[in-house]
Amino acid sequence: MSANEFELLGALQQALGDQLVLTGERIPTKARSDSSRTGHHLPKIYIRPRSVEDISRALRVCNNHRGSTVVQGGMTGLAGGANPDREDVVIAMDLLSGVEEIDIAAGTMTVLAGTILEVAQKAAEQAGFLLPIDLGARGSCQIGGNLATNAGGIRVISHGVTRDNVLGLEAVLADGTVISSLNRMQKNNTGYDLKQLFIGSEGTLGIITRAVLKLKPLPVHRATALCGVSCYEEVVALLRRARKSLMGLSAFELMWETFFRFSREAEHLKAFEADYPYTVIIEQSGETVSLEEFLGTMFEEGLVADALIAQSEKERDRFWKIREGLSLGKLPHLIEYDVSLPIGVLDLYAKEVTAALATEFPGIHVSVFGHVADSNIHLCISAGQIDVSAKHRINAIIYERVAQHQGAISAEHGIGLLKRDYLAYSRSPEELELMRRIKQALDPHCILNPGRVI
Ligand SMILES: Cc1cc2nc3c(=O)[nH]c(=O)nc-3n(C[C@H](O)[C@H](O)[C@H](O)COP(=O)(O)OP(=O)(O)OC[C@H]3O[C@@H](n4cnc5c(N)ncnc54)[C@H](O)[C@@H]3O)c2cc1C
Structure with missing residues (x-):
């Protein structure tokens, strides 16, 4: 380490205490790369703040010493944004975790940024709500990472992207200032909508520390089908019809033939007798379910060549397993x-x-x-x-x-x-x-x- 780096380390240790400031072999190897697997270096310093005040103090120190920082959430990002250089200070968010409040009347959740998405989803479910943000990396990605990347996922068709599900947030600026913009209301036109500066800015404008998220009613029923389709024009027509006629359409995901075959075979799952150039997974969530009826009509009209409706949760999971295509990672x-x-x-x-x-x-x-x-x-x-x-x-x-x-x-x-x-x-x-x-x-x-x- 250079003299400047030693000074920065000393100042961080003084601000946060030795326990939270790791160097050398104490730095976990997972800090090297996000899920793009393109990161090469471990940082020189790795800090694990426990509170918003810790983050504020750490950033003030880094700003004064001109020390470059990289925020790490769940490291499931695919753009290399959380990959450190050797001289960086990594700020790992995992200890800043927990659902702080679920407001039943308002249908909102206040959550710390380091909370794993799936943990927040389960807390919402236990309170009888759906947290609409959902993606394949749910078991590892964090709420802060979801906001920082404005994550999309599989429920965008019915609930929008992450941005559409955020009412307020708190963030720490480069100089350590805490901006608490924890709005809980749907309507708030009091000047610039500051949260939008941070959502999707990939950690370049501030570190997100808390969020107020919108919750939706938990759907009672869910119906899922895999549909074989013969040409792309029919896929587009099927989507148009599903949007028009299928109440509670909650997923419409398309797999081109190579993807479908690869993922299905890798998961050792069976689907249709014939091969189709396009396979769509359609999901409907809501109080009443009429996916079967809808598909019957589509079949008669020739927009769907074949369809399998999941008969159980297990079968539904199998359909989604093909779509999630985790085997492609091999x-x-x-x-x-x-x-x-x-x-x-x-x-x-x-x-x-x-x-x-x-x-x-x-x-x-x-x-x-x-x-x-x-x-x-x-x-x-x-x-x-x-x-x-x-x-x-x-x-x-x-x-x-x-x-x-x-x-x-x-x-x-x-x-x-x-x-x-x-x-x-x-x-x-x-x-x-x-x-x-x-x-x-x-x-x-x-x-x-x-x-x-x-
Ligand atoms: C199997 C799999 C499926 C995926 N599916 C989808 C999908 O459907 N839709 C989708 O959009 N993405 C998807 N992704 C990508 C990834 O999961 C998302 O981008 C996710 O939002 C990243 O969250 P994270 O906590 O892992 O962030 P990280 O990977 O740790 O970081 C991502 C970026 O956000 C910054 N960051 C992290 N936390 C904070 C914070 N608290 N404050 C400020 N900046 C921060 C980091 O510095 C980095 O620039 C998928 C990834 C995998 C591996």
Whole structure:
């Protein structure tokens, strides 16, 4: 450590006590990388604040010493945003955890940022509510990480993205100032909506410490079906019809053929007798369930070629297991992309990109699935051990076509480190300049997640 780094360490130990300030072998190896598996270094200092005051003190010290910090939540991010450099101070949020209050009358939850999403979901359920934020990483990701990345997930079709489920939050600025904006009301037009500065800013404008989240009534029934569909136009027509006729439509997720086959086989699960180019998982939640009736009509009209309705919770979990596609994680050197495009061009885009990649990288694996109702698809690409220039070329193939179709290079996972150099494919020079000005105003010494996003 340099003399400056020793000074910073001493000041942090003085502010927080030795127990919460880890160095050397006491730093857990999980601090190296988020789930993108692109992080290479352990930080020089790793702190585990127990309270908002600890975070405030730590940031004040880092700001005074110009020490760069990186916030780590559940480390399930896929944009490299939480990956530290050697000289960084990591602020790990896991000890700042717990559901503080469920307000039954208002239908709100106040929760600390380090709380695991699934823990918050279960607390809501026990109180008879649904916490609408939900994603495959629920068992590890934290509420603070969900807000910082404005996570999407599988319930966006009915409840919106994370941003739509937040009423208020508390955050600590780079200089240690605590901004408590813990609004609990649906309506509050008292000046700038400050929470929006922090939601989706990937830890670059402040550390989120608490949130007030909206809760919804817990659905009584849930019906789930897997549907084989013969062409993309029918997928879009089925979505339109489901939105119009199916009360309580709570999921409409599309799997392209390669993804469905790979994930189904890896999970050793059976589905249809025949193969279909598209498989949709449809879920309906609510008091009354008529998914069966709806699918009967769709079958008669020819929009659905085959359908399996889950007959039990176990079967429902099996359907979702295919969709969650965790087995794709076993593919070597997997790269994941999450792009947004108008619904009408999703299939065209998937086909264009798959063809372009196969031409330049013979043998490449490309699987596509997505939250089609939210205009968002994921591409899972495995091209084996490739060098940096090949990675850039793959990124260019993916992102140039996103720009051509006026889409967004990230729908869900954020920009982090991995997509920063491609942000201009989706945002104008004026927008980027405004983002820099906001960053400069809130974090003039650039100590919060430096180099991320912009
Ligand atoms: C299996 C799997 C499924 C997934 N499915 C989805 C999905 O459907 N939709 C989706 O959007 N994402 C998905 N993701 C990505 C990921 O789970 C989300 O981005 C999640 O919100 C990240 O939360 P985290 O706590 O793990 O954050 P981390 O990975 O720890 O951090 C993510 C970013 O947020 C910052 N951050 C973390 N906590 C805070 C805080 N308290 N204050 C300020 N900044 C903070 C970090 O510095 C980093 O920049 C998935 C990931 C996996 C592995």
